[in-house]
Amino acid sequence: MIPAKDIAVMIPAYNEGPMIGEVVTHVRTCGYKNIIVVDDGSRDNTRKQALDAGARVISHPINRGAGAASQTGLHYARQQGFPYVIQLDADGQHHPEDMETLIAKMAEGRWDIVIGSRFIQMSEGIPQRRIAYNRVSNLLTNWFCRGSYSDSQSGFRMLNRRAIEKLNLGLDGFGYCSEMIVVGERIGLSIGEAAIKVSYTEYSMSKGQDLHMGITTAVNLIWKLIFHQTH
């Protein structure tokens, strides 16, 4: 098994003040002490809440997007020499208990990245529109991939040192979810999936993505994948 001290739990957060403290605390009660919150230029008290809950906080002075925040977290984990990173969302949608599932999958030793998929065992209560949005995103992502992935947009992932060291993602926004998969494949990382659950609370829905952002994300992704062949 992989010891908890080898794992950095990395949580990108943007204006998640009302929720971040709870999420960090929940992760701690699961036995993980290395918690890194990447505060992505939040205008609320995200930073303070995260610090008070016992996380290390890295702060972007200005907002750069979920992808930029995630990559900053990976950079930090690289600097600190963590063998594993688990990333999860700051809005309380993910269940920290599911980290065990990812860890078990990673412990098989075959994967460099394990993606927590909401769709292996259809997680209850996902709004119809989100399901449709994710289908389209999967189609688009899988078109660029050798493998076929059931939840290309999941923000719940585990990476081993090889992935942490090799990945240099360039997309600032939500396109990084797909980018990590496509680029990961291209640089020879093997990617597996494990089933997770997800909650769509009123809080998380109020911040969810919309069609406009979806289209922007798709355009950025296609642009990146097409005009920057490598890395």
Added chain:
Amino acid sequence: MRLEIYQIVVPIISAIFIWGLASRFRRSRASMQEVVVGSLFWLAVAVFALFPDFFSRKIARLFGIKSNINAIIFFCLGLIFFFQYKLFFMIKKQQMALTNLTRKIALEQQPDKEVEA
């Protein structure tokens, strides 16, 4: 409208070439420049084969010019697309630089490093 044979064959050939480019790209066999330029070229060829007279007549009428002005117009369109492309590219570069700077500042300020230094 009577279709000449070439009006059917040429678009099919164009489609095959575009498909070929796309699948080559997917297997990382072709560079992107190749794919975009190639696809645009074949698309233009197909469209012109389908409506050879239509475009020249429409455009001439639109601008109230009878003479063969097509070349100029398409040149201008080409220029606009080129600058659009350049602009998008420049913005992306700026965004990337800004993100790298933001990241650098964030990582330099994080406490563990300060203690070390």
